[in-house]
Amino acid sequence: MAQKPSIPKGTRDFSPQEMVRRNYIFDTIKLVFQRYGYLPIETPAMENLETLTGKYGDEGDKLIYKIRSNKNLLEKYPTLRDCNCLKTVYNYDWIPMASDKALRYDLTVPFARYVVQHQNEITFPFKRYQIQPVWRADNPQKGRYREFFQCDADVIGSNSLINEVELTQMIDDVFTTLNVPVVIKINNRKILSGIAEIVGAADKMIDIATAIDKYDKIGDVGVNKELSEKGFSNEQIEKLEQVFLATSDRIILGPGYDGKDKNLVRLELLREHQEYRSSEIFLEGVKELEAVFKTIIDLGLTSANVEFDITLARGLNYYTGAIFEVKANKGTLTSSICGGGRYDDLTGIFGLPNMSGVGISFGADRIYDVLNELDLYPDTVSASTKLLFVTFGKDEQNYCLPLLAKVRKAGINSEIYPDANAKMKKQMSYADDKKISFVVIVGGDEMASGELTLKNMTSGKQEKIKIEKIIEKLK
Amino acid sequence: MAQKPSIPKGTRDFSPQEMVRRNYIFDTIKLVFQRYGYLPIETPAMENLETLTGKYGDEGDKLIYKIRSNKNLLEKYPTLRDCNCLKTVYNYDWIPMASDKALRYDLTVPFARYVVQHQNEITFPFKRYQIQPVWRADNPQKGRYREFFQCDADVIGSNSLINEVELTQMIDDVFTTLNVPVVIKINNRKILSGIAEIVGAADKMIDIATAIDKYDKIGDVGVNKELSEKGFSNEQIEKLEQVFLATSDRIILGPGYDGKDKNLVRLELLREHQEYRSSEIFLEGVKELEAVFKTIIDLGLTSANVEFDITLARGLNYYTGAIFEVKANKGTLTSSICGGGRYDDLTGIFGLPNMSGVGISFGADRIYDVLNELDLYPDTVSASTKLLFVTFGKDEQNYCLPLLAKVRKAGINSEIYPDANAKMKKQMSYADDKKISFVVIVGGDEMASGELTLKNMTSGKQEKIKIEKIIEKLK
Numbered sequence: 001m002a003q004k005p006s007i008p009k010g011t012r013d014f015s016p017q018e019m020v021r022r023n024y025i026f027d028t029i030k031l032v033f034q035r036y037g038y039l040p041i042e043t044p045a046m047e048n049l050e051t052l053t054g055k056y057g058d059e060g061d062k063l064i065y066k067i068r069s070n071k072n073l074l075e076k077y078p079t080l081r082d083c084n085c086l087k088t089v090y091n092y093d094w095i096p097m098a099s100d101k102a103l104r105y106d107l108t109v110p111f112a113r114y115v116v117q118h119q120n121e122i123t124f125p126f127k128r129y130q131i132q133p134v135w136r137a138d139n140p141q142k143g144r145y146r147e148f149f150q151c152d153a154d155v156i157g158s159n160s161l162i163n164e165v166e167l168t169q170m171i172d173d174v175f176t177t178l179n180v181p182v183v184i185k186i187n188n189r190k191i192l193s194g195i196a197e198i199v200g201a202a203d204k205m206i207d208i209a210t211a212i213d214k215y216d217k218i219g220d221v222g223v224n225k226e227l228s229e230k231g232f233s234n235e236q237i238e239k240l241e242q243v244f245l246a247t248s249d250r251i252i253l254g255p256g257y258d259g260k261d262k263n264l265v266r267l268e269l270l271r272e273h274q275e276y277r278s279s280e281i282f283l284e285g286v287k288e289l290e291a292v293f294k295t296i297i298d299l300g301l302t303s304a305n306v307e308f309d310i311t312l313a314r315g316l317n318y319y320t321g322a323i324f325e326v327k328a329n330k331g332t333l334t335s336s337i338c339g340g341g342r343y344d345d346l347t348g349i350f351g352l353p354n355m356s357g358v359g360i361s362f363g364a365d366r367i368y369d370v371l372n373e374l375d376l377y378p379d380t381v382s383a384s385t386k387l388l389f390v391t392f393g394k395d396e397q398n399y400c401l402p403l404l405a406k407v408r409k410a411g412i413n414s415e416i417y418p419d420a421n422a423k424m425k426k427q428m429s430y431a432d433d434k435k436i437s438f439v440v441i442v443g444g445d446e447m448a449s450g451e452l453t454l455k456n457m458t459s460g461k462q463e464k465i466k467i468e469k470i471i472e473k474l475k
Numbered sequence: 476m477a478q479k480p481s482i483p484k485g486t487r488d489f490s491p492q493e494m495v496r497r498n499y500i501f502d503t504i505k506l507v508f509q510r511y512g513y514l515p516i517e518t519p520a521m522e523n524l525e526t527l528t529g530k531y532g533d534e535g536d537k538l539i540y541k542i543r544s545n546k547n548l549l550e551k552y553p554t555l556r557d558c559n560c561l562k563t564v565y566n567y568d569w570i571p572m573a574s575d576k577a578l579r580y581d582l583t584v585p586f587a588r589y590v591v592q593h594q595n596e597i598t599f600p601f602k603r604y605q606i607q608p609v610w611r612a613d614n615p616q617k618g619r620y621r622e623f624f625q626c627d628a629d630v631i632g633s634n635s636l637i638n639e640v641e642l643t644q645m646i647d648d649v650f651t652t653l654n655v656p657v658v659i660k661i662n663n664r665k666i667l668s669g670i671a672e673i674v675g676a677a678d679k680m681i682d683i684a685t686a687i688d689k690y691d692k693i694g695d696v697g698v699n700k701e702l703s704e705k706g707f708s709n710e711q712i713e714k715l716e717q718v719f720l721a722t723s724d725r726i727i728l729g730p731g732y733d734g735k736d737k738n739l740v741r742l743e744l745l746r747e748h749q750e751y752r753s754s755e756i757f758l759e760g761v762k763e764l765e766a767v768f769k770t771i772i773d774l775g776l777t778s779a780n781v782e783f784d785i786t787l788a789r790g791l792n793y794y795t796g797a798i799f800e801v802k803a804n805k806g807t808l809t810s811s812i813c814g815g816g817r818y819d820d821l822t823g824i825f826g827l828p829n830m831s832g833v834g835i836s837f838g839a840d841r842i843y844d845v846l847n848e849l850d851l852y853p854d855t856v857s858a859s860t861k862l863l864f865v866t867f868g869k870d871e872q873n874y875c876l877p878l879l880a881k882v883r884k885a886g887i888n889s890e891i892y893p894d895a896n897a898k899m900k901k902q903m904s905y906a907d908d909k910k911i912s913f914v915v916i917v918g919g920d921e922m923a924s925g926e927l928t929l930k931n932m933t934s935g936k937q938e939k940i941k942i943e944k945i946i947e948k949l950k
Contacts, residue, residue: 005588005825008576011519013589019515035883037860037890040494044486044622068541070612083560101483113480114488123908125893137545147519160893299876350480385512401774408510415512418635433598
């Protein structure tokens with residue numbers, strides 16, 4: 001019996017049409033990465049299991065796809081053949097050994113591993129980009145896949161805030177080219193650390209961050225409730241509210257601030273906040289962001305809006321400085337399409353401490369969904385061949401082959417319908433289905449005169465024309 | 476303790492320098508594929524296990540990387556907790572369940588699965604290309620990896636021999652562009668079937684093919700010995716020798732054949748061979764090849780040599796017509812760098828019978844090894860940024876940022892050394908290491924006059940020049 005073919009849940013095939021659209025996104029991102037001096041690397045799909053485990057939290061660890069060993073249990077423990085309890089429940093011939101390899105879960109940890117492993121060949125600061133698929137044994141749902149592509153740019157070995165500025169410019173460049181209006185939210189983990197310190201819960205930074213990360217979704221009442229459940233006192237919660245209020249639109253848009261940049265006003269309010277300015281790390285975070293925002297304002301962005309958002313936390317533990325999150329300002333897809341941040345010790349786990357880095361990751365699959373929804377592909381993003389030779393038999397086909405070679409030599413993507421005896425209708429509908437722009441029809445008359453019939457498949461217009469002119473026209 | 480990072484045996488990291496060289500190969504192949512009307516698809520890294528098993532023979536099946544289930548045995552069989560024999564040999568908490576997914580082993584089977592699954596969306600003949608990594612749990616050795624890239628082009632749903640001709644042209648185009656002299660060996664499985672039929676061993680076609688496939692390595696004595704061990708009689712072996720002899724250079728280069736095309740002479744000898752011409756399938760194979768070779772000769776290849784080789788068999792069972800194998804004619808690497816053939820029923824296993832197809836697969840990793848050995852990369856294949864801004868402090872950096880934005884807007888890949896206080900020597904050696912072509916040095920004088928110092932890092936020459944002129948020069 002033939003198998004009814006399918007693919008694993010949460011994975012996808014990409015047709016030529018989809019590939020062309022996806023490549024348009026990848027190429028746009030790649031071009032911007034290169035424009036800013038980032039160079040490509042690739043790492044293997046499989047990493048040693050110990051490279052990955054313990055880096056993504058307990059929840060993340062569970063989502064790592066492990067490779068099965070090709071050895072089974074019996075090969076190593078032949079005595080198990082006599083184990084009755086095992087025999088009764090399971091076809092134990094197929095119990096595989098645990099394996100020491102796994103599929104990468106993201107590109108950041110493999111990058112950290114790469115930097116440490118190749119530190120002697122690398123020139124720092126090292127600006128690399130990486131565009132590859134990652135795999136997560138997640139529950140598939142709309143916009144969430146088990147195989148998806150990340151497009152990461154990171155610079156490691158530099159503390160300079162110029163990097164944060166340039167990453168913001170890169171985000172702006174990518175989404176300007178893709179014609180997607182976005183808001184880039186920026187915060188700094190040092191500000192969050194300072195807040196935790198001031199409210200006397202330095203060890204609860206993650207709890208605070210996790211709660212305020214939901215500010216957008218559940219509002220202040222929800223956040224306060226969650227904090228209370230996590231054991232924060234009313235006094236602590238009140239102090240936390242103060243700092244959020246200080247940066248709220250209610251304050252910012254009041255009298256005295258007309259015309260000033262909202263982000264800089266917010267940051268200034270924090271820098272001078274009676275309660276919080278006593279925390280050194282808090283002030284450091286504020287000053288870093290002020291420097292970043294000032295430079296961004298000086299240089300100007302083309303289309304993106306940039307916004308200081310003190311409630312932005314981002315889940316990943318390794319961030320220590322600036323954090324970024326990008327959302328589309330149009331359409332129904334509200335999830336983040338790009339994110340990133342600064343980490344002071346990512347490579348420490350692999351034995352190379354004190355290497356500060358900062359990076360961003362574009363979620364190609366979500367960007368793809370946004371572009372599809374808003375139908376933002378330029379007309380030039382089309383899959384197909386430019387020209388098809390339609391013939392009426394073996395002689396005509398033989399006549400066309402050298403012409404076809406000429407057309408191809410001129411750099412024009414072209415083909416000939418392979419089956420010489422196919423009906424004209426079949427050949428034309430092939431051109432139609434494949435969205436081929438032009439068709440050359442060659443019969444006896446055309447062979448005699450050398451004047452070929454060229455049909456424009458969009459307008460339907462036909463003309464008699466020599467092959468040299470066709471090449472000129474389509475080149 | 477920090478882990479000493481490494482990657483699994485048989486896998487590789489690719490540095491920026493390596494990536495650029497590999498992309499040169501991929502881009503060359505891609506361009507040729509598109510030039511001939513092939514369109515890209517991609518399939519997931521993971522396929523359902525049953526899609527892959529049973530397609531590659533017993534040996535192949537063993538090399539498939541299976542994904543481990545994230546469930547373990549105890550979750551499904553909690554009573555095993557009391558199983559003493561198991562407890563004593565193994566930490567059974569970690570015995571994973573068998574899983575139903577595996578990593579793809581090649582691109583051909585996923586392609587067949589794709590065609591059947593999407594048959595209603597596809598226009599036939601379907602010309603697709605696919606460039607993706609595949610994984611095999613093989614024993615790693617020189618030139619053999621556990622993760623490597625295949626670049627496949629196949630056309631399915633067409634019997635026309637034009638496809639065989641075009642695939643040969645494509646091979647020629649790729650290796651002409653890459654500057655690698657190659658020989659394309661061509662045979663036809665029907666000829667091999669005919670031979671098996673004539674010697675009265677139609678069921679032993681694979682044995683014969685496997686033996687004669689070694690002709691190059693072990694010579695006629697070795698092949699005859701192997702055939703004898705497989706149970707072929709002396710009479711059979713003698714008959715087999717006849718057919719190989721009929722196409723040997725000894726015969727071909729004898730008197731009476733001067734100036735004729737060697738391949739056509741060989742095929743003619745077979746077509747008229749006293750013994751073999753009685754086999755219909757044999758003659759069919761010969762005639763197919765004659766048609767292919769004649770058209771190839773008429774159209775002409777640019778640099779590749781094409782050679783009919785009756786000893787070429789290729790291991791894969793699904794081939795039924797023409798078969799191809801390509802080897803470099805220069806350098807020490809003798810393994811095949813491209814291969815392919817026609818298959819009459821590849822999609823039959825998935826429920827879509829009678830779909831003839833033909834395809835080729837470029838082994839990107841072996842081509843990479845050949846190009847590296849022969850040092851065949853053009854000078855233009857270089858990784859890096861074009862221009863670096865070198866500054867002496869924060870003021871200079873701020874002065875340069877808008878200029879840098881201008882340069883980038885003009886499409887020039889450029890960067891600024893991020894740490895404003897780094898010593899000039901450090902910044903210059905960064906440019907050196909990264910092989911950046913030009914450096915702009917900006918200090919107080921330059922800021923005052925707007926005449927920047929541009930240094931050509933190859934020639935060492937310096938000049939004073941305005942930013943607009945720099946853009947003109949580098950664009």
